[in-house]
Amino acid sequence: MKEAMRDDPLTLRGALTILGAFDKIRFAKLDRDLGDVLTGQSARPLIAFLSWFFPENDTSSLVLGMAESAVVCLPTVSGRDRPGVVTAIHTSLLMAAFVAGVQQTLKAKDLPEGLPLTAKDREVASTTNMSAKFDLGKLYDRQAPERLAADIGSSVNSRVGTFFDAIAEVIESYASGTSFHDRINWRILNAVTLRQEALRAYHNYYNARRHEIPEFRLWSAEPTKNQVAVDGMATLADALRPMTRAAQGDGRKFVHLANADELDSPIVQQGSIDELKHLQFPLVREVYVTPGFRVAVNGPGVRAADEDWWDTLPARQDLGHFLASLFCGTAVLSVPIIVLGHPGAGKSLFTKVVAARLPPETYTVVRVPLRSVDADAHVHTQIQQALDVQTHKRVQWSDLVEESVDTVRVVLLDGLDELLQANPSGRSAYMLDVAEFQRREASLGRPVIVMVTSRTVVVDRARLPANALLVRLSEFTPWKSTVGWSGGTRRTRWESRRTPCGG
Numbered sequence: 087m088k089e090a091m092r093d094d095p096l097t098l099r100g101a102l103t104i105l106g107a108f109d110k111i112r113f114a115k116l117d118r119d120l121g122d123v124l125t126g127q128s129a130r131p132l133i134a135f136l137s138w139f140f141p142e143n144d145t146s147s148l149v150l151g152m153a154e155s156a157v158v159c160l161p162t163v164s165g166r167d168r169p170g171v172v173t174a175i176h177t178s179l180l181m182a183a184f185v186a187g188v189q190q191t192l193k194a195k196d197l198p199e200g201l202p203l204t205a206k207d208r209e210v211a212s213t214t215n216m217s218a219k220f221d222l223g224k225l226y227d228r229q230a231p232e233r234l235a236a237d238i239g240s241s242v243n244s245r246v247g248t249f250f251d252a253i254a255e256v257i258e259s260y261a262s263g264t265s266f267h268d269r270i271n272w273r274i275l276n277a278v279t280l281r282q283e284a285l286r287a288y289h290n291y292y293n294a295r296r297h298e299i300p301e302f303r304l305w306s307a308e309p310t311k312n313q314v315a316v317d318g319m320a321t322l323a324d325a326l327r328p329m330t331r332a333a334q335g336d337g338r339k340f341v342h343l344a345n346a347d348e349l350d351s352p353i354v355q356q357g358s359i360d361e362l363k364h365l366q367f368p369l370v371r372e373v374y375v376t377p378g379f380r381v382a383v384n385g386p387g388v389r390a391a392d393e394d395w396w397d398t399l400p401a402r403q404d405l406g407h408f409l410a411s412l413f414c415g416t417a418v419l420s421v422p423i424i425v426l427g428h429p430g431a432g433k434s435l436f437t438k439v440v441a442a443r444l445p446p447e448t449y450t451v452v453r454v455p456l457r458s459v460d461a462d463a464h465v466h467t468q469i470q471q472a473l474d475v476q477t478h479k480r481v482q483w484s485d486l487v488e489e490s491v492d493t494v495r496v497v498l499l500d501g502l503d504e505l506l507q508a509n510p511s512g513r514s515a516y517m518l519d520v521a522e523f524q525r526r527e528a529s530l531g532r533p534v535i536v537m538v539t540s541r542t543v544v545v546d547r548a549r550l551p552a553n554a555l556l557v558r559l560s561e562f563t564p565w566k567s568t569v570g571w572s573g574g575t576r577r578t579r580w581e582s583r584r585t586p587c588g589g
Contacts, residue, residue: 093170094227094229095169095170095171095173095174095177095416096173096177096229096230096232096416097177097226097227097228097229097230098177098178098181098225098226098227098228098230099123099124099226099227100174100177101173101174101175101177101178101181101230102116102124102149102152102174102178103124104156104170104171104174105149105152105153105155105156105171105174105175105178106124106152108152108155108156108158108159109151109152109155109156112148112151112152112155113152115148116145116148116149116152119137119145119148120133120134120137120138120145121133121134121137123222123226124226134222134225134226135222135225135256135257136257138181138185139185139188139189145185146182146185146186146189149178149181149182149185150178150179150182150291152178153175153178153179153182153295156171156174156175157175157295157298157299160172160298160299164492164493165447165448165449165492165493165494166490166491166492166493166494166495166532166533167492168414168448168494169301169414169415169416169419169494170416172299172301172302172414172415173232173415173416175295175299176230176232176233176292176302177230179288179291179292179295180230180231180246180249180250180288181230181253182287182291183250183284183285183287183288183290183291184250184253184254184284184287186283186284186287187250187280187281187282187283187284187285187286187287188280188283188284190283190286190287191279191280191283224256225253225256225257228252228253228256230249231245231246231248231249232415232416232417233292233302233305233306233415243285246285246288247281247284247285250280250281250284250285251281254280254281292306293306300414301414301415304407304410304411304414305411305415322406322409322410322413322440322443322444323443323444323445326410326413326414326444326445326448326449337480337481337482337485337486337489337490338446338450338486338489338490338493340477340480340481341450341451341452341473341476341477341481341486342446342451344476344477345438345441345442345446345451345453346442348370348438348439348441348442349369349370349371349374349438349439349442350369350370350371351369351370352366352367352368352369352370353367353368353369353370353373353374354367370435370438370439374435374439376403376405376406377405377427377431377432377436377559377560377561378401378402378403378405378559378560379401379402379405379408379557379558379559379560380396380399380400380401380402380557380558380560381399381402381408381555381556381557381558382396382399382555382556382558383553383554383555383556384424384550384551384552384553384554384555384556385552385553388556390424390426390542390545390546390550390556391542391543391544391545391546393542393543396542396558401560406443409440412555413444413449413494413496413535417555418535418555419524419528419533419534419535420521420524420525420528421521421524421551421552421553421554421555422517422520422521422524422536422537422538422551422554422555423535423536423537423538423554423555423557424502424517424537424538424539424540424545424550424554424555424556424557425437425537425538425539425540425557425558425559426539426540426541426542426545426556426557426558426559427539427541427542427558427559428541428542428561429541431559431560431561432559433500433501433539433540433541433559434455434500434501434539436539436559437453437498437500437537437539438453440496440498440537441453441496441498444496447493448493448494449493449494449495449496450486450489450490450493450494450495450496451495451496451497451498452469452472452473452476452483452486452495452496452497452498453472453476453498453500454468454469454471454472454497454498454499454500455472455500455501456468456499456500456501456502456504456505457501457504457505457508458471458472458475459471459472461505461508461509461513462509462512462513464519464523465497465499465519465520465523466483466523468499469483469497470482470483473486487532491532494533494534494535495527495532495533495534495535496534496535496536496537497534497535497536497537498536498537498539499520499536499537499538499539500538500539501539501540502516502517502538502539502540502544502545502548503540503541503544503545506544506547506548507544513548514547514548514549515548515549516548517538517548517549517550517551517554518549518551520536520538520551521551521554523536524536542558
Protein backbone atom coordinates (compact mmCIF):
# COMPACT_ATOMS: atom_id res chain seq x y z
CA MET A 87 0.00 0.00 0.00
CA LYS A 88 2.79 2.44 0.87
CA GLU A 89 4.39 2.06 -2.56
CA ALA A 90 1.02 2.55 -4.26
CA MET A 91 0.77 5.98 -2.71
CA ARG A 92 3.51 7.16 -5.07
CA ASP A 93 1.08 6.80 -7.99
CA ASP A 94 -0.72 10.01 -8.93
CA PRO A 95 -4.29 9.61 -7.64
CA LEU A 96 -5.52 12.33 -9.99
CA THR A 97 -4.75 10.19 -13.06
CA LEU A 98 -6.87 7.23 -14.10
CA ARG A 99 -3.86 4.91 -14.15
CA GLY A 100 -2.68 6.03 -10.72
CA ALA A 101 -6.14 5.99 -9.15
CA LEU A 102 -6.98 2.48 -10.35
CA THR A 103 -3.56 1.22 -9.28
CA ILE A 104 -4.07 2.65 -5.77
CA LEU A 105 -7.56 1.16 -5.51
CA GLY A 106 -6.23 -2.15 -6.83
CA ALA A 107 -4.34 -2.62 -3.56
CA PHE A 108 -7.73 -2.93 -1.83
CA ASP A 109 -9.32 -5.26 -4.42
CA LYS A 110 -6.78 -7.31 -6.37
CA ILE A 111 -9.36 -9.58 -8.00
CA ARG A 112 -11.37 -6.80 -9.62
CA PHE A 113 -8.18 -4.95 -10.51
CA ALA A 114 -6.80 -7.99 -12.36
CA LYS A 115 -10.03 -8.46 -14.32
CA LEU A 116 -10.24 -4.77 -15.20
CA ASP A 117 -6.63 -4.80 -16.37
CA ARG A 118 -7.30 -7.82 -18.61
CA ASP A 119 -10.40 -6.19 -20.08
CA LEU A 120 -8.40 -3.05 -20.83
CA GLY A 121 -5.64 -4.92 -22.64
CA ASP A 122 -3.22 -5.02 -19.64
CA VAL A 123 -2.77 -1.24 -19.83
CA LEU A 124 -2.70 -0.71 -16.05
CA THR A 125 0.25 -3.04 -15.51
CA GLY A 126 2.14 -1.52 -18.45
CA GLN A 127 2.04 -4.59 -20.68
CA SER A 128 -0.48 -3.42 -23.29
CA ALA A 129 0.26 -4.12 -26.96
CA ARG A 130 -3.31 -3.22 -27.93
CA PRO A 131 -3.66 0.51 -27.32
CA LEU A 132 -6.97 1.02 -29.10
CA ILE A 133 -8.50 -1.73 -26.98
CA ALA A 134 -7.30 0.16 -23.92
CA PHE A 135 -9.32 3.17 -25.10
CA LEU A 136 -12.50 1.59 -26.41
CA SER A 137 -13.00 -1.46 -24.20
CA TRP A 138 -14.42 0.79 -21.50
CA PHE A 139 -17.57 0.67 -23.61
CA PHE A 140 -17.72 -2.99 -24.66
CA PRO A 141 -21.04 -4.35 -23.32
CA GLU A 142 -19.43 -7.58 -22.11
CA ASN A 143 -16.77 -5.88 -19.97
CA ASP A 144 -18.93 -3.99 -17.45
CA THR A 145 -16.02 -1.75 -16.55
CA SER A 146 -18.13 0.68 -14.51
CA SER A 147 -19.17 -2.09 -12.12
CA LEU A 148 -15.55 -3.16 -11.69
CA VAL A 149 -14.39 0.41 -10.98
CA LEU A 150 -17.25 1.09 -8.58
CA GLY A 151 -16.56 -2.23 -6.85
CA MET A 152 -12.89 -1.29 -6.37
CA ALA A 153 -13.97 2.07 -4.95
CA GLU A 154 -16.34 0.28 -2.57
CA SER A 155 -13.52 -1.96 -1.32
CA ALA A 156 -11.36 1.10 -0.66
CA VAL A 157 -14.19 2.84 1.21
CA VAL A 158 -14.65 -0.20 3.46
CA CYS A 159 -10.94 -0.12 4.34
CA LEU A 160 -10.71 3.68 4.61
CA PRO A 161 -10.98 3.82 8.43
CA THR A 162 -7.74 1.83 8.64
CA VAL A 163 -5.78 4.03 6.20
CA SER A 164 -3.17 6.20 7.94
CA GLY A 165 -2.97 9.96 7.69
CA ARG A 166 -0.15 10.22 5.15
CA ASP A 167 -1.75 7.80 2.70
CA ARG A 168 -5.34 8.84 3.25
CA PRO A 169 -5.50 11.92 0.96
CA GLY A 170 -4.21 9.84 -1.95
CA VAL A 171 -6.74 7.05 -1.37
CA VAL A 172 -9.68 9.46 -1.06
CA THR A 173 -8.57 11.32 -4.19
CA ALA A 174 -8.21 8.00 -6.06
CA ILE A 175 -11.78 7.11 -5.10
CA HIS A 176 -12.95 10.46 -6.45
CA THR A 177 -11.02 10.04 -9.73
CA SER A 178 -12.46 6.55 -10.24
CA LEU A 179 -15.98 7.89 -9.73
CA LEU A 180 -15.33 10.48 -12.45
CA MET A 181 -14.42 7.80 -14.99
CA ALA A 182 -17.32 5.56 -13.96
CA ALA A 183 -19.63 8.56 -14.36
CA PHE A 184 -18.29 9.27 -17.85
CA VAL A 185 -18.93 5.66 -18.93
CA ALA A 186 -22.42 5.84 -17.42
CA GLY A 187 -22.99 9.10 -19.30
CA VAL A 188 -22.05 7.47 -22.61
CA GLN A 189 -24.35 4.52 -21.93
CA GLN A 190 -27.27 6.75 -20.99
CA THR A 191 -26.68 8.96 -24.05
CA LEU A 192 -26.68 5.96 -26.38
CA LYS A 193 -29.82 4.64 -24.72
CA ALA A 194 -31.56 7.98 -25.24
CA LYS A 195 -30.71 7.71 -28.97
CA ASP A 196 -32.22 4.21 -29.10
CA LEU A 197 -28.75 2.75 -29.64
CA PRO A 198 -27.07 -0.14 -27.79
CA GLU A 199 -25.52 0.97 -24.46
CA GLY A 200 -22.11 -0.36 -25.45
CA LEU A 201 -19.87 0.06 -28.45
CA PRO A 202 -20.88 -2.77 -30.80
CA LEU A 203 -17.55 -3.08 -32.60
CA THR A 204 -17.54 -5.50 -35.49
CA ALA A 205 -14.94 -8.21 -36.06
CA LYS A 206 -13.20 -5.85 -38.48
CA ASP A 207 -13.19 -3.11 -35.82
CA ARG A 208 -11.49 -5.41 -33.35
CA GLU A 209 -8.96 -6.44 -35.96
CA VAL A 210 -8.14 -2.78 -36.56
CA ALA A 211 -7.90 -2.23 -32.81
CA SER A 212 -5.38 -5.05 -32.46
CA THR A 213 -3.23 -4.16 -35.48
CA THR A 214 0.37 -3.72 -34.40
CA ASN A 215 1.03 -1.09 -37.05
CA MET A 216 -1.64 1.12 -35.47
CA SER A 217 0.06 1.15 -32.06
CA ALA A 218 2.26 4.17 -32.72
CA LYS A 219 -0.81 6.30 -33.44
CA PHE A 220 -2.25 5.98 -29.94
CA ASP A 221 -1.01 7.92 -26.94
CA LEU A 222 -2.39 6.11 -23.91
CA GLY A 223 -1.36 9.01 -21.69
CA LYS A 224 -4.15 11.15 -23.15
CA LEU A 225 -6.63 9.03 -21.24
CA TYR A 226 -4.75 7.22 -18.50
CA ASP A 227 -2.27 9.92 -17.42
CA ARG A 228 -4.49 12.99 -17.81
CA GLN A 229 -5.07 14.65 -14.44
CA ALA A 230 -8.68 14.81 -13.31
CA PRO A 231 -9.98 17.83 -11.38
CA GLU A 232 -9.69 17.58 -7.62
CA ARG A 233 -12.79 18.40 -5.61
CA LEU A 234 -12.39 21.34 -3.22
CA ALA A 235 -14.76 23.09 -0.85
CA ALA A 236 -16.34 25.94 -2.81
CA ASP A 237 -14.13 25.41 -5.86
CA ILE A 238 -11.73 28.26 -6.58
CA GLY A 239 -12.33 30.28 -9.71
CA SER A 240 -14.87 27.92 -11.29
CA SER A 241 -17.78 25.73 -10.31
CA VAL A 242 -17.62 21.98 -9.77
CA ASN A 243 -19.79 21.41 -12.84
CA SER A 244 -17.56 23.60 -14.99
CA ARG A 245 -14.32 21.87 -14.01
CA VAL A 246 -15.73 18.34 -14.10
CA GLY A 247 -17.64 19.04 -17.32
CA THR A 248 -14.47 20.31 -19.00
CA PHE A 249 -12.72 17.09 -17.98
CA PHE A 250 -15.55 15.01 -19.48
CA ASP A 251 -15.34 17.01 -22.71
CA ALA A 252 -11.60 16.32 -22.97
CA ILE A 253 -12.07 12.57 -22.42
CA ALA A 254 -14.84 12.50 -25.04
CA GLU A 255 -12.54 14.16 -27.58
CA VAL A 256 -9.86 11.55 -26.94
CA ILE A 257 -12.28 8.64 -27.36
CA GLU A 258 -13.79 10.21 -30.49
CA SER A 259 -10.40 10.70 -32.12
CA TYR A 260 -9.40 7.10 -31.57
CA ALA A 261 -12.76 5.70 -32.61
CA SER A 262 -12.17 7.05 -36.11
CA GLY A 263 -11.78 4.25 -38.60
CA THR A 264 -14.31 2.01 -36.81
CA SER A 265 -17.90 1.37 -37.84
CA PHE A 266 -19.07 2.86 -34.52
CA HIS A 267 -17.56 6.22 -35.43
CA ASP A 268 -19.37 6.19 -38.76
CA ARG A 269 -22.78 5.43 -37.19
CA ILE A 270 -22.82 8.04 -34.45
CA ASN A 271 -22.07 11.76 -34.56
CA TRP A 272 -19.91 11.68 -31.42
CA ARG A 273 -19.25 15.41 -31.36
CA ILE A 274 -22.97 16.21 -31.18
CA LEU A 275 -23.42 13.74 -28.32
CA ASN A 276 -20.44 15.32 -26.54
CA ALA A 277 -21.64 18.87 -26.86
CA VAL A 278 -25.33 18.40 -26.09
CA THR A 279 -26.11 15.32 -24.03
CA LEU A 280 -23.03 13.47 -22.89
CA ARG A 281 -21.74 16.15 -20.50
CA GLN A 282 -25.14 16.48 -18.82
CA GLU A 283 -25.60 12.74 -18.39
CA ALA A 284 -22.06 12.24 -17.11
CA LEU A 285 -22.44 15.11 -14.62
CA ARG A 286 -25.72 13.66 -13.38
CA ALA A 287 -24.07 10.27 -12.84
CA TYR A 288 -21.08 11.92 -11.14
CA HIS A 289 -23.23 13.78 -8.59
CA ASN A 290 -25.20 10.60 -7.90
CA TYR A 291 -22.03 8.59 -7.25
CA TYR A 292 -20.49 11.39 -5.16
CA ASN A 293 -23.54 12.00 -3.01
CA ALA A 294 -23.95 8.28 -2.40
CA ARG A 295 -20.50 8.26 -0.74
CA ARG A 296 -20.87 11.42 1.34
CA HIS A 297 -22.14 9.59 4.42
CA GLU A 298 -19.15 7.20 4.33
CA ILE A 299 -16.26 9.55 3.47
CA PRO A 300 -15.79 12.59 5.76
CA GLU A 301 -13.70 14.34 3.11
CA PHE A 302 -16.56 14.14 0.61
CA ARG A 303 -18.87 15.80 3.13
CA LEU A 304 -16.30 18.51 3.83
CA TRP A 305 -15.66 19.23 0.14
CA SER A 306 -19.34 19.58 -0.70
CA ALA A 307 -20.79 21.17 2.45
CA GLU A 308 -21.50 24.84 2.89
CA PRO A 309 -20.00 26.15 6.14
CA THR A 310 -22.49 26.69 8.94
CA LYS A 311 -22.90 29.94 10.83
CA ASN A 312 -20.92 28.44 13.71
CA GLN A 313 -18.04 27.66 11.36
CA VAL A 314 -17.67 31.29 10.31
CA ALA A 315 -18.10 32.70 13.79
CA VAL A 316 -15.40 34.36 15.88
CA ASP A 317 -13.76 31.03 16.77
CA GLY A 318 -13.95 29.78 13.19
CA MET A 319 -10.44 28.28 13.27
CA ALA A 320 -11.75 25.66 15.70
CA THR A 321 -13.48 24.27 12.60
CA LEU A 322 -10.05 23.29 11.29
CA ALA A 323 -9.61 20.81 14.13
CA ASP A 324 -13.24 19.69 14.30
CA ALA A 325 -13.48 18.96 10.57
CA LEU A 326 -10.22 17.02 10.33
CA ARG A 327 -10.35 15.06 13.57
CA PRO A 328 -12.55 12.18 12.28
CA MET A 329 -10.04 11.33 9.55
CA THR A 330 -7.90 8.61 11.17
CA ARG A 331 -5.74 8.37 14.24
CA ALA A 332 -2.03 7.74 14.72
CA ALA A 333 0.11 7.11 17.78
CA GLN A 334 2.52 9.86 18.78
CA GLY A 335 6.24 9.29 19.34
CA ASP A 336 8.36 11.45 21.62
CA GLY A 337 9.46 13.88 18.89
CA ARG A 338 5.91 14.51 17.73
CA LYS A 339 4.76 15.00 21.32
CA PHE A 340 7.39 17.65 21.95
CA VAL A 341 6.46 19.49 18.74
CA HIS A 342 2.74 19.30 19.48
CA LEU A 343 3.20 20.55 23.05
CA ALA A 344 5.21 23.51 21.75
CA ASN A 345 2.51 24.30 19.18
CA ALA A 346 -0.37 23.92 21.65
CA ASP A 347 1.35 26.20 24.15
CA GLU A 348 0.84 29.14 21.78
CA LEU A 349 -2.94 29.03 22.35
CA ASP A 350 -2.40 29.41 26.09
CA SER A 351 -0.12 32.42 25.73
CA PRO A 352 -1.44 35.98 26.34
CA ILE A 353 -2.54 37.78 23.18
CA VAL A 354 0.00 40.45 24.19
CA GLN A 355 3.08 39.25 26.06
CA GLN A 356 3.34 40.56 29.61
CA GLY A 357 5.64 43.59 29.76
CA SER A 358 6.11 43.85 26.00
CA ILE A 359 4.46 47.29 26.00
CA ASP A 360 5.66 49.53 28.83
CA GLU A 361 2.47 51.57 29.02
CA LEU A 362 0.40 48.38 29.51
CA LYS A 363 2.74 46.39 31.72
CA HIS A 364 0.27 46.44 34.62
CA LEU A 365 -2.49 44.73 32.63
CA GLN A 366 -3.06 41.01 32.32
CA PHE A 367 -4.20 40.15 28.80
CA PRO A 368 -6.49 37.27 27.77
CA LEU A 369 -5.13 34.12 26.14
CA VAL A 370 -4.94 33.58 22.38
CA ARG A 371 -7.50 30.74 22.50
CA GLU A 372 -10.00 33.03 24.23
CA VAL A 373 -9.95 36.01 21.89
CA TYR A 374 -8.49 34.98 18.54
CA VAL A 375 -10.67 36.34 15.73
CA THR A 376 -10.58 34.36 12.49
CA PRO A 377 -10.00 36.81 9.62
CA GLY A 378 -11.91 36.98 6.39
CA PHE A 379 -9.99 36.23 3.22
CA ARG A 380 -9.85 36.18 -0.55
CA VAL A 381 -8.31 33.39 -2.60
CA ALA A 382 -6.73 32.93 -6.05
CA VAL A 383 -4.51 30.48 -7.93
CA ASN A 384 -1.25 31.90 -9.26
CA GLY A 385 -1.17 32.13 -13.03
CA PRO A 386 -1.46 34.59 -15.94
CA GLY A 387 -3.25 37.78 -15.00
CA VAL A 388 -2.78 37.34 -11.24
CA ARG A 389 -1.39 40.46 -9.50
CA ALA A 390 -0.59 39.12 -6.06
CA ALA A 391 1.02 42.32 -4.77
CA ASP A 392 -1.79 44.61 -5.99
CA GLU A 393 -4.35 45.40 -3.28
CA ASP A 394 -6.77 46.88 -5.81
CA TRP A 395 -6.72 43.62 -7.76
CA TRP A 396 -7.45 41.61 -4.61
CA ASP A 397 -10.43 43.82 -3.86
CA THR A 398 -12.08 42.65 -7.10
CA LEU A 399 -12.26 39.04 -5.80
CA PRO A 400 -15.10 37.67 -3.65
CA ALA A 401 -14.62 38.00 0.11
CA ARG A 402 -15.08 34.88 2.24
CA GLN A 403 -15.47 34.24 5.98
CA ASP A 404 -15.04 30.44 6.25
CA LEU A 405 -11.25 30.23 6.62
CA GLY A 406 -11.19 27.24 8.96
CA HIS A 407 -13.56 25.23 6.77
CA PHE A 408 -11.63 26.21 3.64
CA LEU A 409 -8.25 25.14 5.05
CA ALA A 410 -9.70 21.86 6.28
CA SER A 411 -10.88 21.05 2.75
CA LEU A 412 -7.37 21.74 1.43
CA PHE A 413 -5.48 19.79 4.08
CA CYS A 414 -7.39 16.57 3.45
CA GLY A 415 -6.69 16.66 -0.32
CA THR A 416 -3.61 16.24 -2.50
CA ALA A 417 -3.45 19.54 -4.41
CA VAL A 418 -1.35 21.27 -1.72
CA LEU A 419 1.25 18.50 -1.63
CA SER A 420 2.91 19.77 -4.81
CA VAL A 421 2.75 23.58 -4.49
CA PRO A 422 2.80 25.85 -1.43
CA ILE A 423 -0.05 27.85 0.07
CA ILE A 424 0.97 31.53 0.20
CA VAL A 425 -0.80 33.63 2.84
CA LEU A 426 -0.65 37.40 2.28
CA GLY A 427 -1.64 40.40 4.38
CA HIS A 428 -0.75 43.88 5.57
CA PRO A 429 1.74 44.39 8.43
CA GLY A 430 -0.21 43.72 11.59
CA ALA A 431 -2.90 41.71 9.79
CA GLY A 432 -2.17 38.75 12.06
CA LYS A 433 -0.22 36.49 9.70
CA SER A 434 2.20 35.22 12.36
CA LEU A 435 -0.55 34.66 14.91
CA PHE A 436 -2.54 32.89 12.21
CA THR A 437 0.29 30.37 11.67
CA LYS A 438 0.50 29.78 15.43
CA VAL A 439 -3.22 29.04 15.59
CA VAL A 440 -3.04 26.71 12.56
CA ALA A 441 -0.11 24.83 14.15
CA ALA A 442 -2.03 24.41 17.38
CA ARG A 443 -5.41 23.57 15.83
CA LEU A 444 -4.42 20.84 13.37
CA PRO A 445 -5.19 17.48 15.03
CA PRO A 446 -1.86 15.98 16.17
CA GLU A 447 -3.23 12.46 15.59
CA THR A 448 -3.13 13.08 11.85
CA TYR A 449 -0.84 16.08 11.25
CA THR A 450 2.74 16.78 12.30
CA VAL A 451 3.27 20.56 12.17
CA VAL A 452 6.50 22.56 12.35
CA ARG A 453 6.36 26.34 12.45
CA VAL A 454 9.45 28.20 11.14
CA PRO A 455 9.78 31.95 11.90
CA LEU A 456 11.97 32.95 8.95
CA ARG A 457 13.27 36.02 10.78
CA SER A 458 14.96 33.67 13.27
CA VAL A 459 16.72 31.27 10.88
CA ASP A 460 19.58 31.55 8.40
CA ALA A 461 18.18 33.37 5.35
CA ASP A 462 20.67 31.65 3.03
CA ALA A 463 20.09 28.09 4.27
CA HIS A 464 18.20 25.31 2.50
CA VAL A 465 14.58 24.81 3.53
CA HIS A 466 15.29 21.60 5.45
CA THR A 467 18.09 23.34 7.36
CA GLN A 468 15.78 26.21 8.28
CA ILE A 469 13.25 23.70 9.58
CA GLN A 470 15.92 22.12 11.79
CA GLN A 471 17.00 25.51 13.12
CA ALA A 472 13.39 26.27 14.11
CA LEU A 473 13.04 22.86 15.80
CA ASP A 474 16.22 23.52 17.78
CA VAL A 475 14.68 26.67 19.25
CA GLN A 476 11.16 25.28 19.64
CA THR A 477 12.15 22.06 21.44
CA HIS A 478 15.52 23.05 22.93
CA LYS A 479 17.30 20.70 20.49
CA ARG A 480 15.25 17.69 21.58
CA VAL A 481 14.00 16.90 18.05
CA GLN A 482 15.88 16.25 14.80
CA TRP A 483 14.00 16.88 11.53
CA SER A 484 15.24 13.62 9.99
CA ASP A 485 14.00 11.66 13.01
CA LEU A 486 10.69 13.50 13.03
CA VAL A 487 10.17 12.66 9.35
CA GLU A 488 10.50 8.93 10.03
CA GLU A 489 8.48 9.11 13.23
CA SER A 490 5.63 10.89 11.44
CA VAL A 491 5.52 8.53 8.45
CA ASP A 492 1.83 7.77 9.08
CA THR A 493 0.78 11.42 9.34
CA VAL A 494 0.55 14.38 6.99
CA ARG A 495 3.47 16.74 7.64
CA VAL A 496 2.85 20.49 7.55
CA VAL A 497 5.58 23.16 7.52
CA LEU A 498 4.60 26.77 8.21
CA LEU A 499 7.21 29.26 6.95
CA ASP A 500 6.33 32.59 8.55
CA GLY A 501 7.75 35.83 7.13
CA LEU A 502 8.87 35.54 3.50
CA ASP A 503 9.07 39.33 3.37
CA GLU A 504 11.61 39.37 6.22
CA LEU A 505 13.70 36.71 4.51
CA LEU A 506 13.71 38.73 1.28
CA GLN A 507 14.73 41.85 3.13
CA ALA A 508 17.56 39.99 4.87
CA ASN A 509 18.86 38.82 1.49
CA PRO A 510 17.22 41.06 -1.16
CA SER A 511 19.22 39.80 -4.15
CA GLY A 512 19.86 36.14 -3.40
CA ARG A 513 16.50 34.59 -2.44
CA SER A 514 14.08 35.75 -5.11
CA ALA A 515 13.72 32.08 -6.11
CA TYR A 516 12.99 30.98 -2.53
CA MET A 517 9.39 29.99 -3.30
CA LEU A 518 10.60 27.85 -6.20
CA ASP A 519 13.02 26.23 -3.73
CA VAL A 520 10.04 25.52 -1.46
CA ALA A 521 8.14 23.85 -4.33
CA GLU A 522 11.24 21.79 -5.15
CA PHE A 523 11.48 20.79 -1.49
CA GLN A 524 7.89 19.54 -1.69
CA ARG A 525 8.58 17.66 -4.93
CA ARG A 526 11.65 15.95 -3.54
CA GLU A 527 9.94 15.00 -0.28
CA ALA A 528 7.03 13.52 -2.24
CA SER A 529 9.41 11.54 -4.46
CA LEU A 530 10.90 10.04 -1.28
CA GLY A 531 7.46 8.96 -0.14
CA ARG A 532 7.25 11.72 2.50
CA PRO A 533 4.82 14.35 1.09
CA VAL A 534 4.53 17.64 2.95
CA ILE A 535 2.16 20.62 2.93
CA VAL A 536 3.94 23.99 3.07
CA MET A 537 2.32 27.30 3.96
CA VAL A 538 4.29 30.56 3.60
CA THR A 539 3.28 34.00 4.89
CA SER A 540 4.32 37.37 3.48
CA ARG A 541 3.36 41.01 3.37
CA THR A 542 1.24 41.56 0.28
CA VAL A 543 3.24 44.44 -1.18
CA VAL A 544 6.52 42.53 -0.96
CA VAL A 545 5.47 39.25 -2.55
CA ASP A 546 6.21 40.44 -6.10
CA ARG A 547 9.91 40.38 -5.22
CA ALA A 548 9.72 36.58 -5.19
CA ARG A 549 9.16 34.23 -8.12
CA LEU A 550 6.02 32.29 -7.27
CA PRO A 551 5.35 28.74 -8.51
CA ALA A 552 2.62 28.30 -11.09
CA ASN A 553 -0.69 27.13 -9.59
CA ALA A 554 0.37 28.07 -6.05
CA LEU A 555 -2.66 28.86 -3.91
CA LEU A 556 -2.79 32.51 -2.80
CA VAL A 557 -4.79 33.49 0.28
CA ARG A 558 -5.00 37.19 1.17
CA LEU A 559 -6.16 37.82 4.76
CA SER A 560 -8.61 40.69 5.12
CA GLU A 561 -8.24 43.49 7.60
CA PHE A 562 -10.46 43.22 10.64
CA THR A 563 -13.68 45.16 10.45
CA PRO A 564 -14.53 47.24 13.51
CA TRP A 565 -17.71 45.19 14.08
CA LYS A 566 -15.97 41.84 13.94
CA SER A 567 -13.05 42.95 16.07
CA THR A 568 -15.36 44.39 18.71
CA VAL A 569 -17.49 41.27 18.87
CA GLY A 570 -14.46 38.97 19.05
CA TRP A 571 -12.56 40.90 21.68
CA SER A 572 -15.62 41.59 23.82
CA GLY A 573 -16.35 37.86 23.79
CA GLY A 574 -12.86 37.24 25.08
CA THR A 575 -13.08 39.85 27.81
CA ARG A 576 -16.31 38.31 29.07
CA ARG A 577 -14.40 35.06 29.62
CA THR A 578 -11.23 36.62 30.95
CA ARG A 579 -10.69 38.94 33.86
CA TRP A 580 -8.50 41.86 32.98
CA GLU A 581 -6.79 42.58 36.27
CA SER A 582 -4.87 45.65 37.26
CA ARG A 583 -1.48 44.79 38.67
CA ARG A 584 -0.49 48.19 39.94
CA THR A 585 2.04 48.03 42.74
CA PRO A 586 1.05 49.38 46.17
CA CYS A 587 1.34 53.13 46.65
CA GLY A 588 4.94 54.13 46.74
CA GLY A 589 5.98 50.79 45.14
